[in-house]
Amino acid sequence: MGYKEIYARYRQHILEGRLKPGDRVPAIRTLASELQVARKTVEAAYEILIGEGYFVSQGAKGTCVNPQLLLATASEKAAVSAPPASENSPRESKGELRLGIPALDEFPHKKWLLISGKAARTLRPEEMILPPVMGYQPLREAIASYLSISRGLNCQPEQIFITSGYRANLRLILAVLAQPSDKVLFEDPGYFFGQKLLKRIAPNLHYVPVDRQGMDVDYLLRYHPDARFSIVTPTHHSPLAVTLSLPRKHQLLEWAHQNDSWIIEDDYDGEFHYTRKVIPAMKSLDVHDRVIYTGTFSKTMMPAMRVGYLVMPKETIGRFNELGEILETGMSLLPQKILAQFLSEGHFYRHIKKMRILYQQRRRMMLDALQQCFPEMFDFELTDGGMHIVAFLRRGTQDKALAEIWQRHQLRVLPLSGWYMQTQKRYGLVIGYTNIRSPEQAFALLQRTARETREAFK
Numbered sequence: 001m002g003y004k005e006i007y008a009r010y011r012q013h014i015l016e017g018r019l020k021p022g023d024r025v026p027a028i029r030t031l032a033s034e035l036q037v038a039r040k041t042v043e044a045a046y047e048i049l050i051g052e053g054y055f056v057s058q059g060a061k062g063t064c065v066n067p068q069l070l071l072a073t074a075s076e077k078a079a080v081s082a083p084p085a086s087e088n089s090p091r092e093s094k095g096e097l098r099l100g101i102p103a104l105d106e107f108p109h110k111k112w113l114l115i116s117g118k119a120a121r122t123l124r125p126e127e128m129i130l131p132p133v134m135g136y137q138p139l140r141e142a143i144a145s146y147l148s149i150s151r152g153l154n155c156q157p158e159q160i161f162i163t164s165g166y167r168a169n170l171r172l173i174l175a176v177l178a179q180p181s182d183k184v185l186f187e188d189p190g191y192f193f194g195q196k197l198l199k200r201i202a203p204n205l206h207y208v209p210v211d212r213q214g215m216d217v218d219y220l221l222r223y224h225p226d227a228r229f230s231i232v233t234p235t236h237h238s239p240l241a242v243t244l245s246l247p248r249k250h251q252l253l254e255w256a257h258q259n260d261s262w263i264i265e266d267d268y269d270g271e272f273h274y275t276r277k278v279i280p281a282m283k284s285l286d287v288h289d290r291v292i293y294t295g296t297f298s299k300t301m302m303p304a305m306r307v308g309y310l311v312m313p314k315e316t317i318g319r320f321n322e323l324g325e326i327l328e329t330g331m332s333l334l335p336q337k338i339l340a341q342f343l344s345e346g347h348f349y350r351h352i353k354k355m356r357i358l359y360q361q362r363r364r365m366m367l368d369a370l371q372q373c374f375p376e377m378f379d380f381e382l383t384d385g386g387m388h389i390v391a392f393l394r395r396g397t398q399d400k401a402l403a404e405i406w407q408r409h410q411l412r413v414l415p416l417s418g419w420y421m422q423t424q425k426r427y428g429l430v431i432g433y434t435n436i437r438s439p440e441q442a443f444a445l446l447q448r449t450a451r452e453t454r455e456a457f458k
């Protein structure tokens, strides 16, 4: 045992209340012989504990836990500690079949490590001060070029604002461009984090139903033509994964143009389209510059990176600049530097191409396993892309009960009905498949729940 362990043990005993202020601790020699370590080892640990104020030396009387130590009582601790994350919370990281997580087994660790080392070594003194609020310029350039090549979107690096992802994008856009009374439209069903955030920050929030062609734009034109913002997931709707039809895209763009309204395009997983060639972002059709495009590296790299971005329409750059300087601090520079290099050296493109093929295979594995394990239970309306499957219940409305059974078996699927606000609900499970490694694994995971599922849904 080393001095660090002795130190850590005592510290833990004190913090957890097993040793109280004033309690005596063994003499150095006694403890050393008890633990069979050198006296110097115990001495080093005690020195740190004294230095940090946990212990006090009382000369000939020995050493004790500092009587003046102010420790939180158990009830105080309980009051300040965060509530335990619910097992079914989207933030819970354990479990399988989680939505929207890229294939973690395929993360390009080697390349990432190489580039990270170089990025850290070459950090210049001026880069160690404050990062630029709108983002690291080479990353803005790399994103603009990526968007033009891969998402058909023509924009300048000066239009890119780097953020920490989806919610930061929405907050920033509304803070810069919206008045509190502005009407904001959101899809129904729609992304749960979006719903939760918008309920807090957009007092005049309304919902627009979604069908097999995406957001129902006729509904929008009939009931909410006066809206200022419409937030859409046109490439793969969240969660139904349908694509907004081309006529509807044009209708929506025309509405925004005629009304001076804004469309917020959430292109969170547009890269993963399988049956046709990748479809360009809606922003590529936006001749009047009414679309604020938002993207993220959560689906292509990893969610923990927390790097996203938005493309500012040209006429808004000044406003974003001005308010951005007040509201934002700029994102940590090092990850931006690494990403910039990863993109500009072409690794990002290769990685996505590889993942597109892989996800298609993994989706097949999951579908086959679902059909094999539960042949009569689900219907599938297979869409052209996305990173999850929606398995619609053939009968009944009990998707919450079903999801609970699966969650008890560590399968982090979500009930579809929970994503609806006002529209007539549909029922089923939303299932992530991107981390399934083999048909056998897919089958084995579902088998965990098979008996209970069949019993509950006879």
Ligand SMILES: Cc1ncc(COP(=O)(O)O)c(C=O)c1O
Pocket (backbone or CB within 6 Å): 100, 164, 165, 166, 167, 191, 233, 238, 266, 268, 295, 296, 297, 298, 303, 307, 308
């Ligand atoms: C609909 C939708 N939009 C955006 C995102 C990206 O979120 P973030 O960039 O905060 O990771 C996600 C991620 O799950 C999503 O499902």
